[in-house]
Amino acid sequence: MEQKSLEKATEILAALLLGEPVEAKNGKHAGLYEAYHESGEVNDALELMLKKLNLRVYEYNYALYLTVGEKNRVFGYSNEDLKRLMGLRLNKELYLCYYLIYQAAACFYQDSATYNYREYIKLEDLLEATNHALSGMVSDLHRFSNETPEETSFTALAISWDELPVIANEDTQGVRAGRGSKSGFVKLVFNFLVSQGLFTEVGERYYPTGRMHALIRRYFEEEKGRLYELQMRSSKGGEDGAAY
Amino acid sequence: MDGTYQMLHDIIDFHNDRMRNLRRYYPFFCLQNTAFHLFKEGKYSFLDMGYITLAVLRFFIEENQFNDRAVQYREITDFLSGLLIRDFSLELPEEEEKELIDYIFDKIKNDGKPFVMEYFDPVKKTKASVRMKLIEATLSGSTVLYTVTADAIEFYLDTKEIRDESKINIQQILLEKMIHTKNFKGGIDVIRRINSEVNRLRLQKREVLALLGSNVFDGVKALEEFNQTGMRWFAEEQKLFSHNMELMERARAKAEETVTGEKDTEALKGIYQLETELKKAMANHGELLSDCMDLQVRADEMIHKYKYSRLRGAFDFRGFVSAAKEAQDVTLLAHLVEPLLAPKLQKQFSLLQTDELLSVPPETPEAAEVLGEEKEEMYRFDDEIEEERISGNYAAIVKTLFDELLAAETVSLSGLNRKLELKFFDGIFKNSDYYSFLVHICQKKDYDLDAVKKKQDTFFEGILATLMKEPEMHRYEGLKFRLVMKPEAEELVHQIAGLERDATFVTTEILFERIKEEEAG
Numbered sequence: 001m002e003q004k005s006l007e008k009a010t011e012i013l014a015a016l017l018l019g020e021p022v023e024a025k026n027g028k029h030a031g032l033y034e035a036y037h038e039s040g041e042v043n044d045a046l047e048l049m050l051k052k053l054n055l056r057v058y059e060y061n062y063a064l065y066l067t068v069g070e071k072n073r074v075f076g077y078s079n080e081d082l083k084r085l086m087g088l089r090l091n092k093e094l095y096l097c098y099y100l101i102y103q104a105a106a107c108f109y110q111d112s113a114t115y116n117y118r119e120y121i122k123l124e125d126l127l128e129a130t131n132h133a134l135s136g137m138v139s140d141l142h143r144f145s146n147e148t149p150e151e152t153s154f155t156a157l158a159i160s161w162d163e164l165p166v167i168a169n170e171d172t173q174g175v176r177a178g179r180g181s182k183s184g185f186v187k188l189v190f191n192f193l194v195s196q197g198l199f200t201e202v203g204e205r206y207y208p209t210g211r212m213h214a215l216i217r218r219y220f221e222e223e224k225g226r227l228y229e230l231q232m233r234s235s236k237g238g239e240d241g242a243a244y
Numbered sequence: 245m246d247g248t249y250q251m252l253h254d255i256i257d258f259h260n261d262r263m264r265n266l267r268r269y270y271p272f273f274c275l276q277n278t279a280f281h282l283f284k285e286g287k288y289s290f291l292d293m294g295y296i297t298l299a300v301l302r303f304f305i306e307e308n309q310f311n312d313r314a315v316q317y318r319e320i321t322d323f324l325s326g327l328l329i330r331d332f333s334l335e336l337p338e339e340e341e342k343e344l345i346d347y348i349f350d351k352i353k354n355d356g357k358p359f360v361m362e363y364f365d366p367v368k369k370t371k372a373s374v375r376m377k378l379i380e381a382t383l384s385g386s387t388v389l390y391t392v393t394a395d396a397i398e399f400y401l402d403t404k405e406i407r408d409e410s411k412i413n414i415q416q417i418l419l420e421k422m423i424h425t426k427n428f429k430g431g432i433d434v435i436r437r438i439n440s441e442v443n444r445l446r447l448q449k450r451e452v453l454a455l456l457g458s459n460v461f462d463g464v465k466a467l468e469e470f471n472q473t474g475m476r477w478f479a480e481e482q483k484l485f486s487h488n489m490e491l492m493e494r495a496r497a498k499a500e501e502t503v504t505g506e507k508d509t510e511a512l513k514g515i516y517q518l519e520t521e522l523k524k525a526m527a528n529h530g531e532l533l534s535d536c537m538d539l540q541v542r543a544d545e546m547i548h549k550y551k552y553s554r555l556r557g558a559f560d561f562r563g564f565v566s567a568a569k570e571a572q573d574v575t576l577l578a579h580l581v582e583p584l585l586a587p588k589l590q591k592q593f594s595l596l597q598t599d600e601l602l603s604v605p606p607e608t609p610e611a612a613e614v615l616g617e618e619k620e621e622m623y624r625f626d627d628e629i630e631e632e633r634i635s636g637n638y639a640a641i642v643k644t645l646f647d648e649l650l651a652a653e654t655v656s657l658s659g660l661n662r663k664l665e666l667k668f669f670d671g672i673f674k675n676s677d678y679y680s681f682l683v684h685i686c687q688k689k690d691y692d693l694d695a696v697k698k699k700q701d702t703f704f705e706g707i708l709a710t711l712m713k714e715p716e717m718h719r720y721e722g723l724k725f726r727l728v729m730k731p732e733a734e735e736l737v738h739q740i741a742g743l744e745r746d747a748t749f750v751t752t753e754i755l756f757e758r759i760k761e762e763e764a765g
Contacts, residue, residue, distance in 0.1 A: 017587050055587075067583045075587035098577035101584070106561055113558030124383045131382075132454040136462040137569070153572040165356025166381035167388050174386050181356070183383050196586045212584070219583050224559035227579060231564050234571040 008035045009045035016057065016066040017075075019197060023063030023210075033064060060214030067219055086192050092151050092160055093179060099157060100189040103130050104199070105216060108208055112220040115213075120205040123175060126186050127166075134158045256366045263363050267374040268399035271359040272297055278351050288344060291332060293351070299327055300352055301378065301400045304392035305440065312443065314382070314389035321345050353379040353390075394444055401437075419522075420484075423491045428514030435521040442528050449532075449539050456543055460550045461566070467543050478533060485526050492519050635707050637677035638684075640668070642711065646720045649758045657682075657754040673749065682751065690726035690759065724759040 012032045015022050022029040022036070035042045050057055054072050058065050068075040077085070079094060088094050107121045107129055137158035149155040161182065168181040177191050178184035190206055193199045198212040220227070276294035280286065303323050307315045324345045328334040336344065358375040365372035378396040382389050419434045452470050456463030496515045499508065561580065568576040644663055648655040664672050672678055684704035691705075693712060700706045711717055730753045 017589065019586055066587065068585065068587050070579060070582045072587075075589075076582060077585060077588050081588060095574040095577065098574065098581050101581050102561065102565060102577055105580070105584075106565075110562060111558040111560040124385070127383055132451075132457065135451065136455055136466075150572070152574050154569045154574055155572065157574050162375075163357045165353075166383050175383075196584070198584055215584050220559040220561075223583075227559060227564060230576070230579065231567040234567055234573060234576055 002041060005039060005041035006045050008032065008039070008042045009049060012036055012042070012046055012064070013049055016064060021063060025062060033062070036064060056219070058214045058218035060218060061210050063210055063214070065211045065214040067215055069219075086188060087177075088179065092156055093185075095152065095157055096160060096185060097189050097192070100126065100130060100186060101193065103133060104189065104193065104206075105212070106133075108212075109216050112217055112224065120202075120207045122205055123183065123186050123190065126190070127182055130161065130182075130186075134161055138162045259366050260372070263361075263372075263374055267359075267361050267376045268395055268402065270361040270374075271354070271376055271378050271396075272399065274359055275351060283344075283347055288334075291328075291334075293348070295331070296324070296327065296348060297352055297378075298400070298403070300324070300349075301392060301396055304379070304390070305397060305400060308391050314384075314391050316387060316389060317349075320349055320390065324348060353377075353381070356381065394447065397440070397444060419488055420491060423488065423495055423518075426495070426511065428511065428518045431518045432514075432521050435518070435525050438525050439528055442525070442532050446532055446535055449535055453539060453542060456546045460547060463543070464547065467539070470539075478536075481529065482533075485522075485529060489522060489526070492522060634677055634680070635710065637675065638681055638704075638707050639711050641678065641681050642708065643717075645756060646723060649723065649725055649756060650720070653758050653760075655756045657751065657756075660756070682754075686727060686754070688727075690724070692724045693720055694722055726757050726759055728755040728757055729753075730755065 012022060012029075012035070015029050015032060020029060021027045022033050024030055024033050024037075036046065046057065053074070054069060055075065056067050056069055058067070070076070079091065082097075083089065083091075083094055086094075086097060088097065104121065104126055107125065108116055108118055110116065134157075137154060138161075149159065164180070164182045164185065166182050167175065168178060168184055175183045175187050177188035179188070190199065190201070193206070194201055197209055198215075199206045200209055201207075272294060275297045276292075278293050280288040280291050280293070300320070300323070303320075304315060307313055307319070321342070325341060328336075328341070328344070354377070358377045360373050360375050362371055362373045364370075376395050377393050378399075380391050380393050382391065419431050419438075423431060448470060452463060452466045455466050492515070496512070496519065499512050499515055502508065564580065565577070568574065641664065644667060645655065645660055648660060648663060661673075664678075681704075684702065687702045687704060691708075693708065696705050696708050697712055700709050712720070
């Protein structure tokens with residue numbers, strides 16, 4: 001392998017790790033994209049480094065996007081990291097944020113191949129979508145709920161969502177990110193998603209970025225087998241649990 | 245026996261249903277008991293929260309159901325302010341009034357949380373709870389809109405109106421009665437209630453659709469329930485509507501024929517109004533019917549689409565989350581979120597951890613490891629062992645020699661040999677140290693033990709110097725002697741006992757002569 005190819009591959013990796021766009025059109029790294037695309041050696045060198053670092057790169061719409069996958073001990077976040085990053089204190093708040101992130105993605109994608117052709121979502125859309133999605137569980141709560149549910153259960157998640165007021169204070173103008181209300185939580189999650197390069201905000205409208213599309217389509221497409229297995233195992237576990 | 249069984253069945257198995265129905269009343273009594281005496285030191289304890297709650301509900305029903313619009317916070321404050329002045333003659337300065345109204349409204353919406361009523365579930369024999377909200381809030385743009393919940397409407401209607409599976413039918417019968425008794429104004433109220441019920445059903449339809457969108461299985465269940473409770477009354481309702489319309493037309497014709505005085509004109513006006521309202525209600529009802537048809541079609545579509553998407557080779561997010569819901573494990577969501585995150589590059593100490601520093605319990609002092617007193621291990625190498633042996637053997641021979649020299653002036657080697665043999669038996673002649681001793685001692689002609697202590701010229705002198713440090717050697721201090729080899733090279737042959745062959749050794753005879761003081765001087 002030539003020294004030059006290795007150099008290029010390292011440059012690509014560095015740019016991706018720093019979150020700089022590596023894409024064909026404009027952008028300062030257009031040359032890097034070209035090298036990736038045209039040189040087999042650069043491609044191989046990059047793949048090799050990625051494999052060793054437990055990272056993956058996807059090409060989508062003439063651009064490269066990096067994912068750290070799951071449980072990456074170097075580049076991944078622990079629960080504590082995420083809580084710190086989002087300004088949360090409790091695990092159940094983090095799980096609620098997870099759910100909101102899933103809902104935000106589900107507004108655009110039903111599955112990894114079906115795009116809803118929606119351009120953007122607003123804060124209240126996500127709030128409404130979450131209300132609807134949890135309404136089944138919340139109405140179950142109307143019927144009966146026993147004792148304190150486990151922290152990691154969906155029942156606990158539905159309760160903590162249901163018990164939040166829509167807005168913390170009527171008098172203030174606009175919505176502020178915070179843990180005290182539904183809208184505050186949604187805003188907090190959107191701020192986080194924007195900081196992660198998954199959405200861009202224009203006038204309170206949130207547009208999914210190429211990175212978001214790329215990861216949803218490619219990563220989950222590739223990982224569906226493993227995730228499906230996980231899903232089967234968890235539902236089986238649920239049944240087993242019910243039997244005892 | 246049967247009677248008792250039936251009674252127990254009623255008590256235990258239906259208890260949950262009863263509590264579910266009772267929960268509608270729970271918020272009211274909670275609020276009724278919310279004494280104002282905790283607020284502003286009981287300044288407003290004359291206000292009746294129960295009355296205010298019912299009034300607010302009615303206001304919401306008016307706005308949400310009849311006018312079909314959500315309520316903003318400002319409108320609620322206007323309404324409550326009017327109520328306080330009208331019913332309680334309470335005119336307050338603006339600031340204080342706002343504070344009071346905020347307090348009242350916060351109580352009614354329970355700070356956005358549901359009212360939770362706990363009770364004992366006799367079937368599962370555990371504590372269970374039921375929940376209910378009166379007012380729901382939604383966000384539209386940057387304003388919050390309030391709507392009354394379906395449960396709250398039901399509660400409100402429960403307090404006076406009659407409940408049945410189809411409220412529309414009951415209201416129609418009521419309407420029929422009102423037309424017969426010519427109470428047209430009351431009839432308009434009834435029609436409004438019919439409209440509100442129709443609106444409620446349409447709302448429910450929307451909920452079913454939303455549920456279908458998020459979870460097909462739950463959605464299908466809700467759809468079935470909706471069909472059973474809502475839609476099966478349609479035919480009957482339609483029949484009653486046309487029946488009432490007929491009645492109205494007859495009443496109008498009759499009134500038009502007999503109209504004479506002002507009173508009749510008033511009545512006729514009432515009839516017209518009622519007729520228009522009834523027509524509106526029928527149109528509304530018709531819309532509900534088409535809505536429901538639409539619901540059925542869209543539900544079928546959604547179910548079909550869902551079946552199709554399950555067969556495709558894509559990753560199904562919703563399927564994954566429903567499985568996680570079934571397993572009641574939110575941590576599975578991390579599998580969906582983690583891959584989307586950007587690489588974590590900053591590794592730094594978080595300031596938030598300083599908070600934790602305060603809450604972390606002090607560490608229990610660790611007991612120091614106790615080290616027993618261990619003797620330092622002495623390593624002895626082979627040559628050291630050897631040296632030790634040599635110096636030990638030399639010491640024995642040297643002591644014998646010196647003792648002899650102290651006793652006699654001259655000691656011959658053969659004499660020394662005899663002495664040694666007496667002391668150590670002839671085994672000593674089998675010892676190689678004896679021979680090496682002879683070799684070493686012959687390296688110098690004369691020895692001065694005092695000088696040896698200061699300076700050692702040979703290996704043998706080195707050993708001598710070490711020996712001289714021992715206290716028992718003090719008696720040899722100052723001893724000087726010389727070695728004289730016999731010039732005629734007399735050979736000394738010594739027989740060694742116990743050895744069979746060649747058991748002799750031959751050395752040159754040596755004389756050890758003590759040097760006297762004066763001689764040395």
